[in-house]
Amino acid sequence: MQKELLKVALIGVGSVGKKYARMITAGEVPHMKLSAVVIRRDELIEWGESLVNTDGDNARIFRSAEELFETGESCYDAVIIATPHKTHKELALKAFAKGKAVLCDKPAAADIGEALAMQKAASESGRIYGMIFHQRLYPKYIRIKQMIDNGELGDIKRVCLINSRYLRTSYYHKSGSWRSSFAGEGGGALINQGQHILDMYQYLFGMPQKLFAAIPFGKYNDFIVDDEATIVMEYDNGKTGTFILSTGEACHEERLEIIGTKARILLEDDTLTITKHRDVCEYIKNEEVNSRQNMTFAEETIQFEKASEPYAQLFENFANAVLKGDESYLTVKGSEGINSLMLCASAYYSACKGIKVELPLEASAYKELMDELIKKEEGE
Numbered sequence: 344m345q346k347e348l349l350k351v352a353l354i355g356v357g358s359v360g361k362k363y364a365r366m367i368t369a370g371e372v373p374h375m376k377l378s379a380v381v382i383r384r385d386e387l388i389e390w391g392e393s394l395v396n397t398d399g400d401n402a403r404i405f406r407s408a409e410e411l412f413e414t415g416e417s418c419y420d421a422v423i424i425a426t427p428h429k430t431h432k433e434l435a436l437k438a439f440a441k442g443k444a445v446l447c448d449k450p451a452a453a454d455i456g457e458a459l460a461m462q463k464a465a466s467e468s469g470r471i472y473g474m475i476f477h478q479r480l481y482p483k484y485i486r487i488k489q490m491i492d493n494g495e496l497g498d499i500k501r502v503c504l505i506n507s508r509y510l511r512t513s514y515y516h517k518s519g520s521w522r523s524s525f526a527g528e529g530g531g532a533l534i535n536q537g538q539h540i541l542d543m544y545q546y547l548f549g550m551p552q553k554l555f556a557a558i559p560f561g562k563y564n565d566f567i568v569d570d571e572a573t574i575v576m577e578y579d580n581g582k583t584g585t586f587i588l589s590t591g592e593a594c595h596e597e598r599l600e601i602i603g604t605k606a607r608i609l610l611e612d613d614t615l616t617i618t619k620h621r622d623v624c625e626y627i628k629n630e631e632v633n634s635r636q637n638m639t640f641a642e643e644t645i646q647f648e649k650a651s652e653p654y655a656q657l658f659e660n661f662a663n664a665v666l667k668g669d670e671s672y673l674t675v676k677g678s679e680g681i682n683s684l685m686l687c688a689s690a691y692y693s694a695c696k697g698i699k700v701e702l703p704l705e706a707s708a709y710k711e712l713m714d715e716l717i718k719k720e721e722g723e
Contacts, residue, residue, distance in 0.1 A: 349662040350418065351446075352379035354408050354434055355425030356387060357519075359448065363425060363654070370397040371655040374662040377402045379419045381411055412437050421471070421665055424448060427521045428529055432457035439468040444665045446658070448475045449538040451680030453529025454713065455688050456706035458681045465677050471670055472677030473661045476542045479674055480653035483615055486645070487601070487608060488547060490617075496603025497622055502548055502584040503600045507592040509536040516564060523568050525716040531560075531568030532590045533687040541683035542675070544586060547601075550682055551576035551584065555699045556690035563591030567720055574690050613647040691716075 353364055367377040380402045382391045394402040403418055405411040411419075421444035424434050431452045438445050445465065451458040451474060465472035478484065490496060509532070521527030528534060533541070556574045563570045570591045576584040601608040606619045619641045630637050657674045664672035685702060688709045693700045695712060 346374065347666055348374055348376040349420055349665050350376050350378040351421045351423050352381070352405075352411055352415065352419035352443075353377060353402075353423045353425065354381045354411070355423075355448070356380065356382055356391070357425065360423075360425035361390075363423060363658075364394055364402070366655055367658070368394050368396050368402070372658040372662060374666060375658055376400070379403045379405060379411060379415055381405050381408050383407060408434055408437070412441055416441055420444065421446065421661075427519070427527065428453040428534065429521070429527065432461055435461045435472075436464045439464040439470055439472075442468060442470065444471040444473075444661075445677065446473045446475060446661045447677065447680065449542070449680070450529075450534055450684050450687070451677070452684065453534065454706070455681070455684060455704065455709050458684050459706060462678050462681065471661070471665045471668075471673070473664065473670075473673045474675040474677055474680040475654075475657060476539060476546075476675045476679075476683075477652055477654050477657045478539050478543055479546060480656055481647075482650070483610060483613060483647045484543060484547070486615065486647075487599075487610065490606075490608070491547060491601075495606060495619075496601060496608065497605030498580075498624075499548065499582055499601060499603050501582065501600075501602040502544075503587075503598075504540070504544055504585070505587045505596055505598040506540050507589045507594065507596045509590050510592065510595070511536070511570070511590040513564065516566065523564070523566055525568060525713060525720050528568070529713065530687065530691060531566070532570050532588055533558075533572050533690055534684070536590055537572070537588045537687060538683045540588060541586070541686045542679075544584070545682045545686060546679075548582070548584060549578070550685070550702060552579050553577040553699055553701050554686070554689055554693060556693040558690065558694035560694075567716070569691075569694075572690055572694075574686070574693075613649060615645040615647065617643045617645070619643075 367375050376396050380391055382404050391404045405415055422438040424431055424447045428450055435445050516523040523531050554574055554576045558569045558572045560567050560569050571589040574586040597612050599610040604622050604624050609616045660672050660674045664670050689700045689702055689704045692704055692712055
């Protein structure tokens with residue numbers, strides 16, 4: 344019996360889109376077939392003609408997204424969007440209007456209002472809407488999420504995340520006219536590389552109620568967008584979080600420290616150190632000593648192996664969600680895409696206005712700020 348396949352159309356054939364195309368046509372996503380691809384550049388037509396699925400069928404080539412939506416409706420059931428951020432809203436809304444499911448690369452959009460419009464369109468269409476935040480499938484984060492949800496850490500009191508994984512050169516920043524600009528990308532590191540990390544932060548710890556950001560725009564580069572950011576997040580229950588991102592540091596650091604009342608977790612790259620102890624709040628209240636004299640500690644270290652990026656699993660989960668009509672199969676629901684973007688937008692707003700921001704930030708206030716920044720950028 345032939346298995347059911349989700350026929351997908353790919354829009355966006357940059358380096359990331361090409362990776363997705365090769366993965367799907369190679370059969371790495373068991374229930375997905377690349378049936379269509381949008382290729383605007385003549386020099387990529389030959390590459391597009393080489394996209395042959397494991398069943399021997401070629402992906403049908405369309406020369407624009409408009410042509411795909413107008414004439415190719417019967418050849419696909421879902422759209423994968425892998426284009427620059429500012430095109431996401433228009434493409435997603437057209438796909439939903441055609442009754443197609445959507446899998447969108449990060450970030451959901453370049454603007455809060457656009458992301459909210461995409462969520463609304465998905466809801467009104469009744470179609471599946473997923474986001475490509477594949478890092479949620481990393482074994483180290485799965486383990487940490489389980490420990491948090493199981494209450495093994497007790498009440499989380501403080502979080503510190505530092506990430507300088509994504510060093511980016513001037514060559515990279517100039518590799519696309521839209522990159523690293525408010526006009527083309529909606530910002531810099533936070534809205535690009537930072538989206539994966541901000542998504543993981545809010546997935547593990549939830550959305551804060553307030554935040555303050557210090558952003559030295561253009562610290563390492565000759566532009567006015569961000570290549571470094573420090574964000575302090577506050578929660579109504581007293582939990583605090585510090586988030587530091589840099590794309591300009593030579594040394595690679597991925598460090599996540601979680602302080603709970605019953606345990607401390609320290610993740611350094613792929614090494615997880617778990618230190619368990621008595622509930623510190625109970626200890627502070629009841630022990631008749633001055634400090635840690637009666638506190639005992641049990642330490643465990645787990646070394647996670649470096650594995651290939653789990654894109655295929657995320658795409659397979661999306662395929663199952665559409666084929667079964669059940670969004671619970673999704674790795675990340677489209678409605679969650681607003682969260683990392685909201686943190687990014689609130690950080691930009693805080694840094695530019697020099698104020699502590701209460702979340703959620705109003706879409707209109709953020710749009711006004713972006714218009715000002717784009718005008719300033721174009722003036723320079």
